[in-house]
Amino acid sequence: MKITSTFAAASALSLMGLAATVVQAQDFQPENPECIAPSAPGGGWDFICRTTAKHLFDLGVIEGTMQVSNMTGGGGGVAYAHVSGKRNDADNLIIAASNGTTSRLAQGAYPDATPEDVDWLATFGAEYGAIAVDAGSEFQSLEDLMGAVQEDPRSVSFAGGSATGGYDHIKPLLLGKEAGLEDVRQMKYVAFSGGGEAITALLSDSVTAVSGDFSEIRGFIDSGDIRVLAVLSPERLESYPDIPTAKEQGFDVIGANWRGLYMPAGASDEAKTFWTDAIRTMTESEAFKEELKAASIEPLNNFGEDMDAFVADNIQQITDISKEIGIIN
Numbered sequence: 262m263k264i265t266s267t268f269a270a271a272s273a274l275s276l277m278g279l280a281a282t283v284v285q286a287q288d289f290q291p292e293n294p295e296c297i298a299p300s301a302p303g304g305g306w307d308f309i310c311r312t313t314a315k316h317l318f319d320l321g322v323i324e325g326t327m328q329v330s331n332m333t334g335g336g337g338g339v340a341y342a343h344v345s346g347k348r349n350d351a352d353n354l355i356i357a358a359s360n361g362t363t364s365r366l367a368q369g370a371y372p373d374a375t376p377e378d379v380d381w382l383a384t385f386g387a388e389y390g391a392i393a394v395d396a397g398s399e400f401q402s403l404e405d406l407m408g409a410v411q412e413d414p415r416s417v418s419f420a421g422g423s424a425t426g427g428y429d430h431i432k433p434l435l436l437g438k439e440a441g442l443e444d445v446r447q448m449k450y451v452a453f454s455g456g457g458e459a460i461t462a463l464l465s466d467s468v469t470a471v472s473g474d475f476s477e478i479r480g481f482i483d484s485g486d487i488r489v490l491a492v493l494s495p496e497r498l499e500s501y502p503d504i505p506t507a508k509e510q511g512f513d514v515i516g517a518n519w520r521g522l523y524m525p526a527g528a529s530d531e532a533k534t535f536w537t538d539a540i541r542t543m544t545e546s547e548a549f550k551e552e553l554k555a556a557s558i559e560p561l562n563n564f565g566e567d568m569d570a571f572v573a574d575n576i577q578q579i580t581d582i583s584k585e586i587g588i589i590n
Contacts, residue, residue: 299340303457336424390516
């Protein structure tokens with residue numbers, strides 16, 4: 262593998278240990294690398310691709326810029342079918358993935374698709390979900406919001422960047438269950454192609470609340486456009502200590518969403534080795550760790566067999582939850 266002079270210089274200063282794993286894939290170097298984000302710009306999948314593209318280039322792991330393609334539809338299903346059906350042997354392609362991907366697989370929402378249709382590359386982080394309202398909303402707490410849901414489930418609309426049955430949908434359903442709602446399927450959820458579109462709907466008063474991941478909404482928190490009623494974490498986030506958890510408000514719901522990547526199952530072994538080592542190198546970079554921290558994303562690294570086991574366990578957990586709350590039989 263050819264290593265650029267930029268990367269060599271950086272390695273000499275601070276990254277000597279990071280390059281070692283990538284060098285293992287000496288007989289492969291991607292040409293015109295691409296990352297597909299299965300959502301509109303502004304969502305969690307888009308964040309994965311753009312962050313990965315930036316850091317792999319900055320580290321010199323890839324020699325040119327990586328194209329980021331947004332491919333919406335079916336809660337990630339359009340991209341999944343595109344990769345497994347039309348680009349199964351693409352060596353230069355990686356695709357953003359998360360709980361949204363495994364949720365749809367667990368629920369059979371990707372027609373005729375199985376987890377074995379792709380190669381699960383890595384996870385590199387996990388972030389907690391949040392429930393947010395417009396800054397001028399009448400709802401001041403999660404208790405207020407869920408009280409309205411109890412009175413009339415159809416009077417409160419939740420928006421999210423995943424399809425119906427996806428993880429952004431599951432999070433408010435779990436809150437509804439905790440609130441004592443007998444049939445959480447009565448709750449109103451509006452699906453969008455990405456977190457950015459869901460927040461736009463919230464700011465235009467088209468929906469009552471947004472169910473999303475913290476990285477998707479933190480910019481709108483900082484600008485004062487939205488208020489977070491609860492973060493679905495075990496404890497308050499270190500970077501936003503004033504935001505209460507759902508748990509401390511009486512709703513014992515934890516919503517952690519992993520961030521990662523998959524690639525075509527039919528890609529060459531050399532390509533799979535290269536991309537696995539590339540992502541591993543990225544996760545060891547201090548600049549990448551700082552970006553995760555700034556986005557309130559906790560490190561969660563899985564590669565190889567550990568990644569396969571992680572995905573299998575995640576799908577089983579979501580299957581069990583989906584059956585429990587009535588999304589699937």
